[in-house]
Amino acid sequence: MNIGDIVKVLVDSDTAAKAGQIKRQTANNSAMISGVASLKGALSTYQAALNKLNDKDSPSFLAFAATSGNDSLVSAKANNSAVPGSYLVEVDKLATSSRVASKVFSGADAPISEGTLEITQNGKVYKVEVGANATLQSVRDSINSALGKDGITANIINDGTGSRLVFGSTTTGKDSDISVAGIPELVIDNTNEMSGDAAGRIGALAIDAEVRIDGIAVTSKSNQLNSTVSGLSLELKAEGSKTTVTVGVNNEGLKKDVQTFVDAYNAVVKTVANLTSTGKDADGNTVLGPLTGDPATRALLASLRSELAVAQTGGGLTSLSQLGINTTKDGTLEFNDVKFSAALNDKKLGGEVQALFTKDDGVIARMNKAIEPFLQSGGTLDKRSDALNRSQRQLESQQEALDYRIESLTASLTKKYIAMDVAVGKLKAQGDSIASLFDALNAQAKKS
Template identity: 25%
Template sequence: MAGSTVDGLVSGLSTSSLISQLMQVERVPQTQLKSKVTAQEKLQSSFQAINTKLAALKTAAEDMTKSTSWQPATATSSSTSVTPTTTAGATTGSVTFDVLSTAKAQVSTVTFASATDPALASGATKVSIAIGTAAAVDVDVTTNTPQGVADAINAKGLDVRASVLTTDQGTVLQLTSTKTGTAAGFEITGLASDPVDLVPAKDAQVRVGDANGAHYTVTSGSNAITGLLAGTTINVTKEETGVTVTVAQDKEAIAGKMQAFVDSVNAVLTEIGTQTSYNASAKTKQPLAGNSTVRQIAQTVLGQVGTGQTDYGSFAQLGIELDRYGKLTFDREEFLKAYEADPAKVQNAMAAEDPSIPPRLDAEGKTLPQTQVSGVMGLAARLKVIASNSTESVTNAVNGSKSLVTDLNKRIEDWDLRLEKRETALRRQFTNLEVSLGKLQQQSTWLAGQISSLPTVSSE
């Protein structure tokens, strides 16, 4: 409240109520400004919802323009002990091999009669550990017991870990390499007795070909073998002969990416439809109803699908069509049939770029995103450009709305000061009115007293 008033003590009027009603009228312009702010915030939310879907479309379209997306491979093995995994662009083919050995981490032990026995050689205060071909590292030991040695080794942070075990044979200091393979094998000197290798360090090795004839081997410090098939890692777990790994193109994975692409297009169209809808029966509309920017985006997307590609024709040939509801449909079987018949042609219909469109460069000479499309381009290549352009347009619209809201909020703040002054003035006026009425009432009372005190004039 801007001030206080004497609420109708003289006039009997509800002064506060009158001021409140008058201020409601005064606040109408500010209330209208606040309504505009609310409307703009809803507009921004709608724009941002569409931008989220456009970003997803751009990502899906970019994925379909990458050559690696058209070369996914799936690997199978004839043995459950061998597990192949592929990376993008893996070479298709088949290889049969023998697993001659699996990789193992070295485990060495030293046995002591008790946990308090001296663990170091006579007169020694440290042990030295040499891992692989690296120079030996000295480890100072402050407590000359098996546990003291283990603690000192572990504190050094080497690729050898130590532990003390209580066994039927006595106290055992166990040393274990944290890595497999001969390159991770180690030697330790300075202990009271020489360690015994329970598990020697060992590499994994596979052989391709006849052991008694032409063959080659591949050796690895881990059980993950690479080099037999480009882009494929073969994990082995036991020695075995005659294992066959086959890597074949994964057409279903490509079809799955196509479905994701179509879904992302439909998500944009659906979101635009939602944000621009009008309910005739309820006479309500969404924030972007009638907005030309987003409607143009939908029309552009649908237009690109409907025009097909130069020298290829309708995208219906690869299973993509428009339905009567203005959405895309995807026929997976039709796509697989077309892809199996001519993979390169289908890939071109989706991912082809237009070399005749010159690249855009920024001030530093870096390539900027493409902004033009042509009939030569594949569908995904076009929609990648359109999604990028549309995102920029929508972002500009959001930024324009935010600038307007900033201006509106400044005007609302100005109105706060103006209304505060107006309310103060009204309270002052009504207070002065009550004071003036009070004075008049006092004068009236005095005058009435004076009149009543006059002598009565007799008519006799």
């Protein structure tokens, strides 16, 4: 007998149903795990795009744009309160910061007395405690650790003959000069310029920026002028000749930012559509997406869509539809360029676009609020993933148990069929022996 084939057929008949069930459930579960991961990735990408559009340091949806005739002299940025026009800018002096240096020491490991180091700037005294067995280097490290957040830093410069502790600051403008006291060997008087081995300031005292805008003299403690011209920020970069800063409408920039929002939203909708799709294979069988019918996915999409329809109060721009943004039959957004241009050029709504998207109850804030329950740690998608992973582990345990049953049943049946085969072999041998005996008896009878 072909015992192996017989045992395999018997084992398969006993375990095939369970094996098929585990296989189907594992495939479905794996697909759902992958689907949830894809959905979470799409939402994370969408959130990142929203946060970039809502970046306070690099604002989007600006109705006006500023350009400088010489960016190496002056750079410019406009906000939504700017007025189109041009400004003649001439930088006479840049605002400078204070730099002072200690007396010369033998090296970075030179010992420094214990005490309280007092660093004074703009009338404010910053204190740094210097412990026992301190060195020039450890004092430097203590200053940077304690005062780095205040814009005051220190470093050691060796000129080949010795080392100095040099103080610098990000604060600019007149009267922002640094002076140091408290520890005798580190006293620095900023009224004296550094000379020889003595301590003192490096170069001139700190000064204010001096600039002329359309012939009007302006002074500033900073090289960043944020309120000098309404709606315009100027960064002074170099002293030099005149340049012109021009402010104009930013229709193309606004269009680009709005299109970025539309594209980011549509990417999420398309991902959800793929994950929840229903189709047919080549044989006409129905094929379901990994998250088809999933209630959490439906809830997410409904939440996002509902936020698109919210009308804001105040101002002339209250909804996305006024900018030519409408929902299509498949749930994606379409962006009507003609209607958008009319909103900006005819209705003059460009100055309100930023508020529509970025204010505290704007489109971006509401979208972030809608997706947060799904993306947050321990949120809806995390719980869904955890449940699916538990199911996966249970299926793996069931498969292990089934594998053990297959192995045990195979061994048991093989043993029984081998024993049966041996017994049949013995009976056959006995039968052959008896048949031979009768044949011999018959032959002998014929001879007699």
